[in-house]
Amino acid sequence: MYGYDAVRPLLFQLPAETAHGTVHSLLKGVQGTPVEQLLRAQYRVDDSRLAVTAFGQSFPNPVGVAAGFDKNAQIPSVLASLGFGHVEIGGVTAEAQDGNPKPRMFRLREDEGIINRMGFNNHGADRIGARMAMQSLPDVPVGANIGKSKTTPLESAEEDYLYSYERVSAHADYFVVNVSSPNTPGLRELQNRENLERILTTLQDVGASPLLVKLSPDLPEPAIEDALDLVNELDLDGVIATNTTTERPDSLRSQYRDEEGGLSGRPIQSRATEMIRFTAERVDVPVIGVGGIFTAEDAYRNIRAGAHVVQLYTGLVYRGPSIARDINEGLLELLDRDGFEGIEDAIGADLN
Template identity: 70%
Template sequence: MNAYELAKPVLFRLPAETAHTLGHDALRAVQGTPVEGLLRSWYDVDDPRLHVSAFGQTFHNPVGVAAGFDKNAEIPSVLSSLGFGFVEVGGVTANPQEGNPRPRMFRLQGDEAIINRMGLNNEGADAVGRRLAGVTADVPVGVNLAKSEDVPLEEAAEDYLYTYERVADGGDFFVVNISCPNSEGFRDLQNREPMEDILGTLADAGAAPLLVKLSPDLPDPAIEDALELVEEYDLDGVVATNTTTERPASVRDARRVETGGLSGRPLESRATEMVRFVAERTDVPVVGVGGVSTADDAYRKIRAGASVVQLYTGLIYRGPSIAREINRGLLERLDRDGFDRLEDAVGADL
């Protein structure tokens, strides 16, 4: 049993957000100290077969931290020392936001899932932009861009642009989040007109590499519409997927009735299906996210067309060794299936 398995019963007795804040604070406390090097030597899997090039970035392994874990870009460096190949910070909005009242994050332990309705709490683009300018992580750092709660949908494009301009110098890639289920009307941004406006404005401003993050609850024709815009505005990638407002029948925990976006194990198959759907219809790289907690989960998404994967909920349930476990497991699977490099397995099932 590893140290995290020992700590889990204590951590899991705390409210989910309190436990998250504790974990985040602990990581922040060791960032920039010699402990970071120690963590890297434990957790980082350094093998050229895992290297991936996608949307202008070089990833030394394909396992990243998904948006929402480090909303204010405080710990990208120490997250990379846990062996992650990249980190997406944010969601960042133009205005600072408190988010929804607590409790707003719930563990569904038996389901290895989380429901959250955080509501895009973050310190705002000015503060996060300043912090990002001082970030030294040796992995690509993406920034998740979101719309401020108090800005009407018609003014969304300007709002995203404001945020982009504040974080542009500090980020290596940018993800337009139009799929957060926890802000009133937010997912309507995935309708053609607002999406065109937002992507067009950011593309005109030279935002690149630029990706768009979609909801797993979009019907197929809406995904196809979104992919048309990805092509029209020459975007660099698609992130599939955000959390779901669906409650698959497999979810047993009584907390399934909480309002919010569901993530983790019950999202895995839908997210993988969406990775495949997108990868079959576009040439841009796909970032696969949703329910990745083991090497098999990551490998399924990669074979379904994901160039790299991300996770959030898996880190809560499996702890800080998760990137190492997945990366080692991926190397075993490459050997087993006769792939020289991870990149050769991308889309192998298409």
């Protein structure tokens, strides 16, 4: 885990998914061992100025791991020991899924981005729920990101989401309805008002709380406004902005820029910040900001745009295990620079 700058070139010689699996296995191997405690001592930043309260949860710092990194809830504890203030597992689907054919993950090295078309590969809600029940979960909020099984018809989507929710409900601190991954055929159709309302009310009827929805950056503005109106009407607990994008900025230079799938990382940074601001201006609930976060300045920009907490994945791939510590230490400096007593004072500072 040490000297990531030296290790990264070796990892980057491997296919992207193979490298991810290697890192995941290493983290799994140290979880629950004395090494995890050493990581905790090195990477966690304990400072009350970083604390945030959102949708009834207490976050020791605003930097979390986005869904997709720990799909099967195998390493939440060690991720918290790397200094992250929350961990979102999943996406979890009712059925176990192999996902799309490989290769399905591509590094855009020159652009510090990733394109993936994983397709919700995961062990399934039964197995993931059982694993969460058996392990010692970390002392930071753990969210469960729930998606639709590929074989479930759209008209039965609410039953699919309900099944997954019921399997993980006793073990997660918040729940995310993911209707915005570009890698499951037809999934984004669930973002239209009628479909989304059916799913959300089904979960609310069984007491799902805190309940959030994760939206796509590719929705046209009227559709985003419609979805956010529904968030307000149903009194949801929060919004995650945003998922990956199928758009390809002209600035992309990597040989893999035309691969199909969702683009994440630095190329979507400005778009993500715009959507965070757009969302925060239209809802009265906390926003989790995701997209292109590599540095303290990136996280701070999104917090000032209205995000209560932020999440990253691609930044972890490119910057390594110290990223949460580096961001949190940098955030403290930025708070001092701008005269804020804590992160909560900076939330939405740039909104009109």
